[in-house]
Amino acid sequence: MGVGFLSASAQILSPEQAHEDLLYLKHKLDLLHPGLGHYTPKSRVEQLFDSLYNHVNAPIDYLGFFHHVSPLINALKDGHTNLNHRKNYLDKSTRYVPFYVREANGRYYISHNMSADTSLRRGTELVTLNGRTLPELHLLLMNADRSGSDGDNLTGRRQWSLIQFADYYASWFGSTDSVAVQYRLPADTLLRQTTLACPTAATFRAVFQKRYRIEVDRRPNLSVRMVDTLTRTAVLRVSTFMGPKKYDPFQIAFKKKLKKAFEQIQEQRVENLVLDVQNNGGGVVLNSARLLQYWMPKPFRIMEHEQMKVAARRELVNRWNPLSAIQFSLLYKRDGYGGFSERATRRLYRPRKRLAFKGNLYFLMNGGSFSATTSVLSKTLDAGMGTYVGEACGGAYWGDFAGHFKTVTLPNSRMQVRIPLKKLSHAVSPDQANGFNVEPDFTVGRTYTDVLSGQDYMLSYTLGLIRQGIAVRKPVTTRPLQALR
DSSP: OOOOSOOGGGOEEOHHHHHHHHHHHHHHHHHHOTTTTTSSOHHHHHHHHHHHHHTOOSOEEHHHHHHHHHHHHHTTOOTTOEEEOOTTSSOTTOBOOSEEEEEETTEEEEEEEOSSOTTSOTTOEEEEETTEEHHHHHHHHHHHOOTTOOTTOOHHHHHHHHHTHHHHHHHHHOOOSEEEEEEEOTTOOOOEEEEEEOOBHHHHHHHHHHHSGGGOOOOOTTEEEEEETTTTEEEEEOOOBSOSSSSOTTOHHHHHHHHHHHHHHHHTTOSEEEEEOTTOOOBOHHHHHHHHTTTOSSOBOSEEEEEEEGGGHHHHOOTTOHHHHHHHHHHEEEOSSSEEEEGGGGOOBOOOSTTOOOSEEEEEEOTTOOTHHHHHHHHHHHTTOOEEEESOOSSOSSEEEEEEEEEEEOTTTOOEEEEEEEEEEESOOGGGOSSSSOOOSEEOOOOHHHHHHOOOHHHHHHHHHHHTTOOSSOOSSOOOGGGGO
């Protein structure tokens, strides 16, 4: 077992070592993952595993083995199960593709250029990168990693692989000193080509801060801004459901900040509230429930069921801490199916009264809206509330596999796999679903003009709806908003 401390890219695994890693991973998935068979039949996963196992019959390098393992993780179709490189594979010396890339109408453009060649300005079309067309490359990367995307949904995979294009590229192809690109400058049909040096992450960030400092998004989480006084419209940006403090087990800081935001919403007499949850990958479910309390019309539950396999208990109970066993018994009970279920699943969250928002709700969402964000979207849709703008979120309407996680390290390659331990089923009615994910009422995509301007095209579209008085689902109860004036 083990191959010493060779650099990851130079590491060579023998067939026996690769087999040992695959068997170890399969064992841990069988033992811990609560969703095996949910999206892909277990028989199909078994066949795939056998094929992957049998096809390693010669020494294989580290990156080749990473590519080899990836289909097994992807077959689960679970956005919370992630294959990650060994520690320090991507480090301070790693070099990245020097662009932020955005897609519009099937073509790919530079939105921000961190290379030394400043002639490749915003709106430059990228045609090929190291000999691969951008549509081909994007498809490869979005199929290589299903993080943030449940089931057969494409929006999450498409969104994250584009937003984090440089990271995905480095993860799949490794560090690269330079890239050969074919491109067309804005308003020019001439196909040009050049080779560009690739920066480290530190240089990438430094150049971005220098060239695009006025574009740096400095909006804090849970920030409120009035965007249209005539229609009394405000935007509440919810970028994460993680609290601002590193150690805050009861998430008090998030709770206080959320309350302050809705005090501001009430003081400004907001009648149309736009919740911007674009690229909000989730966080603490308790915080998603706290947000819902400000508009849900009656007491509600977030989850119908929270279940885990019996082996998950060993991951949550620390034998060196006797209190952990007591705590586990207080939180979980045997479910009668060979596992455990959460005792507090049926907890009711009561709506806020004094700061309750009773106006129109609009949600800006995309494939990066995932996990706890999907919980908010699903519960609001289930309540018959909200107007949804953008694209389908990354998570499933029914729920997901999350809650607690175990990161396992494969014994020889040292690759890491994050495995969720709980199956979380939303307390929602299937009849209220508008698709596998929460689907938009109004699908809005980026145009080339949006690439050039960098504007928030979803917000612009939503403001147009509000000015026309369009709300797909009106508030459950109404109030004389004019009395607040």
